[in-house]
Every structure is written in C-alpha cells, then in structure tokens.
Amino acid sequence: MGMRKVAIVGAGITKFVRRAQETGKELSWQASKMALDSCELTLDDVDMVTLGTAPDAFDGVHMKGEYLADGAGAIGKPYMRHYVGGGTGVFSPIHGWFHVASGMADICLVVAEEKMSSCHPHPQGAFLTIFDHTTEQPLKPTLIWIFALEMNRYMSTYGISKADIARVSVKNKRNALDHPSAQIAENITVQDVLDSETLCWPVNRLDISPASDGAAAIVLASERVARRLTDKPVWIDGVGFSLDTAYWGTRDLCYPRYVETAARMAYDMAGIKEPSKEIHIAEPYDPFDYKELHHLEGLMLCPRGEAARLTAEGYTARDGNLPVCPSGGALGVGNPIAATGLMKIIEIFLQLRGEAGKRQVPGTPRCGLAQAWGDLMQVGTVVVMRI
Amino acid sequence: MKLEDFELGGTNLKSSDFKQGTVLTTEWEPDLKYAWDNGVAIGRYLAELKEGRIIARACHSCKRIMLPPRMFCELCFRPTDEWFYVQDTGTVNTFSIARVNWDASRRGPDEPALLPAVIEIDGASKGMGILHMLGEVEPEEIRIGMKVRAVWKKPGERTGAITDILYFKPIAPARHTPPAKASAGAKKKVKTKARSKAGAARGKR
Ligand SMILES: [Zn+2]
Secondary structure: OOOOOEEEEEEEEOOOEOOEOOOHHHHHHHHHHHHHHHOOOOHHHOOEEEEEOOOHHHHOOOOHHHHHOOOOOOOOOOEEEEOOHHHHHHHHHHHHHHHHHOOOOOEEEEEEEEEOOOOOOOHHHHHHHHOOOOOOHHHOOOHHHHHHHHHHHHHHHHOOOHHHHHHHHHHHHHHHHHOOOOOOOOOOOHHHHHHOOEEEEOEEHHHEOOOOEEEEEEEEEEHHHHHHHOOOOEEEEEEEEEEOOOOHHHOOOOOOHHHHHHHHHHHHHHOOOOHHHHOOEEEOOOOEHHHHHHHHHHOOOOOOOOHHHHHHOOOOOOOOOOOEOOOOHHHHOOOOHHHHHHHHHHHHHHHHHOOOHHHOOOOOOOEEEEEEEEOOOOEEEEEEEEO | OOHHHOOOOOOEOOHHHHHOOOOOOOOOOOOOOOOOOOHHHHHHHHHHHHOOOEEEEEEOOOOEEEOOOOOEEOOOOEEOOEEEEEOOEEEEEEEOEEOEOOOOOEOOOOOOOEOEEEEEEEOEOOOOEEEEEEOOOOHHHOOOOOEEEEEEOOHHHOOOOHHHEEEEEEOOOOOOOOHHHHHHHHHHHHHHHHHHHHHHOOOOO
8 A cells, every 4th residue: 555664662641530630731741741751752853743632522622632732742743633532542543643654754643632520510411412412412311321222232132141241340440450540440349330329220330431531642653763763663553443323323232333344444454364363462442341342342353242251251351362451441540531542552552562560461462452432332443553 | 661660640639629729720611502403304303293293214225214314315325315204103222221310410319210212213214213212111111122102292382302202102001000001001092093194194295
C-alpha cells in the first residue's frame, strides 16, 4: 500500500481518579510530558499532534480539542482532535498512525484525555443527548438501560448466568491491584458482584466501570526514527475501525458485528489468519463486564457464546492461554473514556516489551491487540501490535 | 520503561475537599433549550402516533419495512418508496428492570421499576426493534419473546410524540394476574379490534 511502518516508542499516563484536582489541560500535560520523557524526546522533536477526547458535555467545554491543545503540546503544530465515543482511545493511535504511515510526520504525539467529574450530579446525565432526540429521549433513557438490554439479550441467547459474567469483573479488578494508575482495584468475589446494588437488572453496580478523570499519551515514530530511539519499538501492524447504524434497536444485540468488521480490517492488514492462535494477549474494552465477553467474540478470539465458559476456565486470566485485560481494564483501572482506550494500548506496549512489572504475563507475548467500542454501541476500533 | 519508575500525575480529590473548601470550584448551570425539527419521515411518524397508528417506510430494493421510518435507505442509499402501516403489537427482543433514572439518580423505594425494552413491531422487517417501555406486567413475569400490545394515551391527550404510546403490555394475560387486571386486559382487546382497520390499510398511503 506504500505506507511506512509505524512504531510506538514511548508512553505516559496519569493516575485514574474519580475527581482530579488537575484540569483537563494539566492532566494532558502530565501524560504528554511523561510520554516524551520516556523516550528522551522534547516537544521540538514532535512533528504533529493528535488528541482524543469524548463528549464535550462531560467537561462543559465546547471545542475541547482546542481547549486541551496546550496540554497536548500542540501549539504551533499540525493538530487534530478525533472523537468516536468510547471507541476514541483506540482510535487515537490509528489517527496518529495515518500521520506517520503516510510520510507526513516522523514523530507524532498522541494524547487522550477525559475529565468526567465536572458534570453534575453525574456524567451519566450527559449521555441523554446521544439518544435520538425525538424517538428515544422522551422516554428518558440512560446508557445503563441499553447495556442492560444488550446484556440480557446476550445472556438469554446463550444461556449465560450473571455469575458467569461477574467473573470478568472479579478478574479485572484483581489484575488492577498491580496497576499504578488504578482507581478501583479490589479483591472481590463473584458473590460481591451479585450482592452489589441492582441498577438496571441484569446490571449491578460492580458490573460497571466507574466515572473517572485521567489522561494518557504515546509517541509514534517512523521506522527509521524508531530504530534510532529504542531497541524495543512496538509496531502497529494492523488498524481497523467500523461504524454500525445508530438505529441500535435494529441491530443483533447479542453480537457486535461492527467489532468483527473492524477486527477483520486490522487482521488483514497484519496478515493474521487465525486470531485465536496468533494474538497472544488482548485488551478489549470492558466498561461493563459482559462487554469483555461480547468483544472477545466479536474479535473472533473466542467462539460465539463461549467467552464466559473460557473465562471460568481461566483461559483469560493473566497466566491463562490468552491473558485478557492484564492491566485491570476499565473495570479495575478506571474509565476516563478516551484515556482508557489509550491505557489499553500502553498496556500491550509494555507487555510486549516485557516491562509490565507485576502485571507481566508469563511467556514472551509477541503479538497483542487493543480494542475499544462506543458511540451508540456502534463503533469498533482495533489495533494489532507486534514486537 | 516501567510505569512504576515514574511519579504519575493525577491528584484524587474527596467530597470533603469541596465541603471544607480545601479546593475551590467554579459552577455554571446552563439553561439551554433546543427545538428539534422532526423532519419528513419522523414528522409523519409522530402525526400517525397522534392518530393511534404506527407507520413505517418500505424500501423496494432491499425489501425492508423500516421502523422508525426514514426517507432514504441507509443500506441501498436511495430514496425509500412507500409508507406502510404496521401493527401496534410486537415481540419483546430484550428488556431491563431499571432502578436508575436518566441522570443516574435512583428510583425511590415507593417508585416502581422502569421497564425499558426493545420491541420488534409486527409488520416491520424482522429485527426492526424500537426502544419503548413495558407496563401492566410484574417485572418477574417479563420474558424475551413475549407478545405485547401498545397501550395508547386517550385520543385527546396525544400530542404527536413517542410517548403517545404509554407502554406495551402483554397480550395474553399472565397466569397469576389478579382478576381486576384481567378484566382491564379484556376491555383493551375489544378496543384493539376496532383499531385493526389501520392494519387493513397496510401499504396504502
Ligand atoms: Zn434498501
């Protein structure tokens, strides 16, 4: 295709917290500076900047991309914001990848920020306006409803129990105990999840990731520059993204076809024929515990309807055949929407380099994947990485 | 690099920091109002709801009967062809028993759970579900696959809105329904017979 190879060479992240003292700009600056420091670059080395951040309604700041530009190191540089809802954070490296793969930039700083705590009484309220204003908003929906509707459909289609699904939450919150950014890392049991407050049956409070503030950043480099900067570049070998219709009631709610479409695009590009064999480690988006299972199936890493059983068997544990969300995921590390996706990219970057500390999975994973999902449950974004 | 080797940013605040004024905040309560035009397809959809009917649009190319109606087919990317009345009955595709309001506040102990559902409307193409509510049913009796029928506001109270349908209720009375509810169900059945004229007008403008 005439495109250049692109590597991740550095990464930065803040703690994920319920309410940060820092502004969005300050969080972005902290993550961006750390990313540059990690690969011994300065802002002068950066050719272009891309920034991902989810709804302006969270921050109450219109044109959030412009507002955050200072913190993202974008002043006086070619700069673009991108936004695909919850899928934003994994779209961020894709957006940066275009800049470097095309030859337009040798070094691109990719930043993702979210500050959800500014929205009161709860950022859930801001989600009302993602529903159709005429045919759905008058029914006063919340996002939790549609997750509950999807989870129920998924459970009913395959005969999966709430306890089967709760195992994902238990696993991820436990994994997060080893992540220095983690907001709600905890050692809990399946029974704790089942006993937690029922919000919208079948969804209980501990089935859900929290609202969070946080930022993350990575540095992308062209092959020539990457090899000069590090002896462990992690290559972005496949990218995929796809959007389904906003008529979400029309979709097959037990299978995320848009994730499959995005995955196929990324797999084709990376030359992956048998994803369940060739992908060694995965960070699918897990804002709700059932979503990890849903996404593993959409990514074709588990057969349809079997992700829950494989989870119960330990297949997705940190020391399992396919470690899934070894970071602790959105359920454990926290969920500052756009920053979460990039946190997942950073986890794969560190795992492939053998630098994930206590979170390091056994063996030497050579190929990993991060995925996010969002908008009105309609977007899939996928990045395949190799060392 | 290891994350553990860096001092990570991000300072967590507690509610007490605000109450005690340890940190200062600036507040703004926006007072924004929007008036959304309903457009051609949804405009007609709402006008028909006001008359107690549900209308869809047909695309002759992919043969879908689309609900909510739309003036163009997003798959064939061509104009849709025809208005098409569908039934006010359908099947529960999935549902939830919600204790949470739109703003994440909780339903009070005396407030009944909200019962949102995706309902596949009879007469529309298979899988064409819409979001609506269930009612006149005990939450534990709801099942995926259950047949339901719209319960409409009284004609004079309808405004041309999705809420002109109050909710959908099970067509066959549930086995344990107390007698009072069962008779209300029977009354509704007579009413819907009269409305099936709308069904007879299927496919006609
Ligand atoms: Zn069509």
